[in-house]
Amino acid sequence: MTDGALLRRVIDAIAPDPRIGALAAGAHRYVAERLDRDPAAGEVRAGLDTLAGDAAQADLAARLADVEDTPWFRHLCRWVAEGLYADPGQGGNRGGMVWDALGYRHGLPEGPDGPPWRTPPPAQRPPADEGWDAVVVGAGAGGIVAATEMAERGFRVLLVEKGRHLSYRDSGRRDHLRNHRNAVYGTNTGPPAERDRRVAADGDGAAALVRPHEAGYADNAPCVGAGTFLYGGLAWRFHPDDFRMASRYGVPEGSSLADWPVDYDTLEPWYGRIEQAVGIAGPRGALPHEPYRSTDLPLPPVPRYRSARVLDAGAAALGIETFTPPLAVNTRRRDGRAACIECGSCVGFPCPVDAKNGTQNTLLPKALATGNLTLCTETTAERVETDDTGRVTGVRLAWLDDGALHRRTVASGIVVLCAGAIETARLLLLSASSREPDGLGNGTDLVGRNLQGHTYPLAFGRFEEDVATSRGPGPSIATTAWVHGNPGIIGGAMLADDFVMPPVMFWDTALPDDLPRWGAPPHRFMAECYRKVAHLRGPVQEIPTPVCRVTLEHAYRDHLGRPVARLQGVVHPETQRTAAFVCERAKDWLRAAGAGDVWGSPQAPRLSAHQHQAGTCRFGTDPQSSVADPYGRVWDHENLFVADGSLHPTNGAFNPVLTIMALALRTADHIARRFDGGMRVRDA
Structure with a gap:
């Protein structure tokens, strides 16, 4: 003892x-x-x-x-x-x-636990029905956008989500050790740690079975709203050159760098519609990396605090332009929901006053109000069913009630997959048929390949005066000076001050490497420097590679008996080189702002799909080099579509959620124009 x-x-x-x-x-x-x-x-x-x-x-x-x-x-x-x-x-x-x-402010106007308890809705199961115009798999950024557009256009839509319909009070509230920003012992959305696992393999092929909160799993918030329920809401349009990386830089050896089949001009009106529908806060007019915009953002920008003013002076010394970044946050009351209360627990947590604008609280209520949409939760899409000609006929669903397994196949004229880059690819692979034994859309062995995320270099600077605040959300100054045009570097990244780091995350992330983790020095550093440290980070434009991929691991099965996803690969060396460059630029900015000590480094080489997973079902103009056409339709399948980050040939130098939403809206509009009630192709 x-x-x-x-x-x-x-x-x-x-x-x-x-x-x-x-x-x-x-x-x-x-x-x-x-x-x-x-x-x-x-x-x-x-x-x-x-x-x-x-x-x-x-x-x-x-x-x-x-x-x-x-x-x-x-x-x-x-x-x-x-x-x-x-x-x-x-x-x-x-x-x-x-x-x-x-000096970490942790109280809320409603008290330490946020708003009053609201009983969460019970799990909703698929109704017995003769058929649907469309089944949408995944109620996240892309899925709710696509489902809402089709429902508002008169389609009868079944929206299937394997996770729960959560609120602030039933999602762990502000557990600083179990959330999607700092998942030490678990997450605040699921999935159950003992039920859903994946196999993660490193560059040498060594593999391990990992739980959802562990490194390598790449969890994507399985709940209604998915990542938009918890995100910080950075809502960027991509730079025009983000859509033409191969044309601008060539194709590095060992990479699969490719241009998009669409460009900024194509997406611009869809960006505008999503910004207005969801509610994005930010400056008026085009941001420096945007060639133009047809609509201003609907909400004023978040306020700037001391760190932003200090960093702005540093940027002026370097001669780089800065601005307040766009965020999906209510900076004033909108659509019956409160304005941001500037609490110190934003990204990784649900909002205590519902002021973050996700798809679950902005678009989903409108879709449900049409009467055309049925939401089905805690239900898994097991496979996409097809007939002998390859036409999709429906989706087989499965769910547990009191430990008993239930299954039902629902018929549908159209199926839209929006389960995220890992689970969308896995579902296509699991839907193999005698006609397509390697998986739907996988005749060229591209489903699951080119898995990407974002490598995030992170730099810190210590100042003599207080520069940090626990008033959120956090990001209030950004630059796109190093997104492109860096000599000898492929791509780059936007840089911004980061979200508020709760103290335990600051301990994990922000302490200098040469500081011990016991004794008086590190705790003295915490006491003296928590408010004196500013940090900058940005998502590096990754260089995709076909060896980064999702496959099926038949040695392990999930709770439904299906092979689990196997994730493998390491980011391309050019990604690491760009990350090192961006990290040094962040340090330059901090020094110019007056930081006495700076530290930080790019992430060690690894598969980075836990941040903004993308790329596994890339779209393009050639069936030999892509999985889907320019509207997200899977090649050789008239009525099967993808509308999530899986489509991205590259993942931009920005948070990709606004681009996912814009593409999903464009795809749903295309479906509505092409199909009559979802059941037949419209006459030309």
Whole structure:
């Protein structure tokens, strides 16, 4: 049994905070809970037992220095930090006293837990029906846009979502250790950790079975609204050259860099319609990277705080243009929903006052109001059914009720896949038939290939004065100076100040690499510098490669008995070179703004699909080099469409959600024009 007195002495040595102290903040109680239930508890207990003979030693710190590189001690140091800096509901950080000392504002006008409880709607199952004009798989950024447009055009639409219909109160609220920004022990949307897993393989082929919150899984928020329920809402139009990367830069060896079959002019009116429908806040007029725009953004920009003013002065010194970035956030009351209250927990969390504009709270209510749309939740699309000619006839659905498995095939004139780049590709592969034994649309072995995301270099700068605030959302200054036109570099990235980092995420992400993770120095850094550090980051334009891909792993099955997704590959070397370049530009900007110390680095090479997954069903003009046509129709399938990030040949130097929505709207408009009630092709 672990010696309680020794444990307290070790915890006190790990975090002798100059203002608070781990023991005063209750971190020891949090650690005790971890020792009762964490998988690493046995290892930590055994490590502590090795110190038992030294319990009377006056200088315990010297003994700890001997074990500081051991896994058990690193686990213990991490738990102590969680007990100090995570939300008080975890068992440490008594009464939020550590947050108060750091200056992290965590209260809300409605109180610490947000608005009153609203009972979430029960799971909605597919009704028995003779058939649908359209079945849309996935109620996220693309799926709700496509379903809404078709419903408003008179189509009878079944919208299928494998996740739940969540609200703020039933989605973990503000658990700082279980969210999509910092998923240490889980996420706030699902899927269940023991039910849905994937296989992640590195560049050398070594593979591991991973749970949804673990590195390598690439979770995409399975719930109504998907990522738009939790995102920070950066809502960018792509740069015109983002659509013609191969034409501008050539095709690097080992890559599959390609142009899009559409350009900025094609998407411009669809961008405008989505900005108005969803509600985007930002400056009036075209942003510097936009050649023109036909409509202004409907909401004024978010406010700027001290960090933005400091960074603006640094940008002026460098001669680069800055502006307030566009965000899908209510900066004033709109459509019966509140304006942003500037809380410090935005990205990765649902909004406590429903001021973030996702597809689930802007478009879905309008679709449901038509009477033409039926939403079906906690239901999985198992496979797309086709007849002998390859025409899609419907979708087989499955769900669990009280542990019992149910299945039903629903007939449909049109099927639109919007499950995200991983699950859309997986569903096509799972829908193999005698006519297409390798999966629907996969005659050229392209389904699942060219999986992308965004590599995110991140740079920090420490200033003498306070520059950070816990008032959200966070991003309030950006530049597109390094998106293109960088000598010797393919593409680039926009750079912006980032969302507010809650203290435990700051501990994980923002501490300088040369700072130890135990003893007084790191906790003194937290106390003195949490408000004095500014950070910049941006999504690097990735160079796609066919070896980054989704396949089926038959050795493991999900709860429905289907092979799980296997993700493999590592980003192209040119992506890493661009990331290193962008990271240095971010550091230059921080230095010019007056930062005394700067640090940060590009991410280590890996498959980056956990951020903005895209590319696995790229669209184009040639069936030999693409999966879908310029409207997202899968080649050789008259009535099967894709309307999510899977279509992207490249993923832009920006957050891609607005582009996903614009493409989905364009595809749904095309379907409505081409098909009569979804059941037959209109006469030419």
